[in-house]
Amino acid sequence: MKIIVTKDQKELAVEAWQVMRSVLLQKEDAVLGLATGSTPIGLYDEMVADHLKNGTSYRRVRAVNLDEYVGLSPQNDQSYRYFMKKHLFDRIDIDPESTFIEDGLATDAEAECRRYDAVLSRLPRDIQLLGIGANGHIAFNEPGTPFDLTTHVVDLTQNTIQMNARFFEKESDVPRRAFTMGPKSIMDAKKILLLAVGQNKAQAVAAAVQGPVTPDLPASILQRHPDCILIADEAAASLLKKDL
Numbered sequence: 001m002k003i004i005v006t007k008d009q010k011e012l013a014v015e016a017w018q019v020m021r022s023v024l025l026q027k028e029d030a031v032l033g034l035a036t037g038s039t040p041i042g043l044y045d046e047m048v049a050d051h052l053k054n055g056t057s058y059r060r061v062r063a064v065n066l067d068e069y070v071g072l073s074p075q076n077d078q079s080y081r082y083f084m085k086k087h088l089f090d091r092i093d094i095d096p097e098s099t100f101i102e103d104g105l106a107t108d109a110e111a112e113c114r115r116y117d118a119v120l121s122r123l124p125r126d127i128q129l130l131g132i133g134a135n136g137h138i139a140f141n142e143p144g145t146p147f148d149l150t151t152h153v154v155d156l157t158q159n160t161i162q163m164n165a166r167f168f169e170k171e172s173d174v175p176r177r178a179f180t181m182g183p184k185s186i187m188d189a190k191k192i193l194l195l196a197v198g199q200n201k202a203q204a205v206a207a208a209v210q211g212p213v214t215p216d217l218p219a220s221i222l223q224r225h226p227d228c229i230l231i232a233d234e235a236a237a238s239l240l241k242k243d244l
């Protein structure tokens with residue numbers, strides 16, 4: 001795994017944009033695997049700023065997202081579809097028809113998971129962007145998730161519910177279940193860009209990069225990916241051992 005440590009979150013966004021940019025430069029019709037959460041917002045701002053300034057076009061780009069809460073409609077301002085529109089899709093020239101995310105309102109969860117797997121097979125990702133949970137989760141794959149899962153429905157852990165409560169009015173409003181790409185789906189991307197910001201991610205980052213590869217720390221599977229880049233700010237990288 002290639003590791004880049006940045007001074008702060010701003011510098012991290014600029015570095016992440018360099019990686020994303022190189023993918024876009026190689027392929028006008030790249031397939032981008034995207035993530036929600038607070039970590040990628042700076043990168044999305046960089047993409048928008050570049051689009052406005054330099055005219056980089058997303059007209060032929062396709063985007064597939066990691067996960068979506070069960071039960072939330074795209075219009076719900078806490079849905080991940082809404083997040084993506086607000087932070088990226090509505091600010092660039094991507095065709096809305098080329099943006100894919102699980103349907104939070106799907107009535108047949110199993111059928112929705114298989115539908116999404118088919119979308120992922122049809123659109124092999126050139127890059128998959130990831131954040132990491134303080135417990136080492138990637139997407140909504142919580143500790144203990146088997147590595148061979150593709151898209152599935154998860155019951156969120158109390159830890160994740162508490163972490164995500166900051167985006168809702170009250171903790172009881174946080175959905176208890178979510179659709180998520182599985183570890184196997186994530187690993188199928190040609191390149192992976194893992195971003196981590198802040199001291200509260202330091203332990204998970206160190207375990208993911210330098211600990212044993214185990215489903216107990218879902219992000220540790222990334223050690224097996226042939227082209228994975230970690231960009232972490234100094235705080236998130238603070239527990240990485242330098243002499244390994």
Ligand code: F6R
Binds near residue numbers: 037131
């Ligand atoms: C988001 C996602 C999550 C987040 C992770 C970190 O689509 O799947 O795994 O990447 O929870 O969240 P932030 O960036 O808010 O710290």
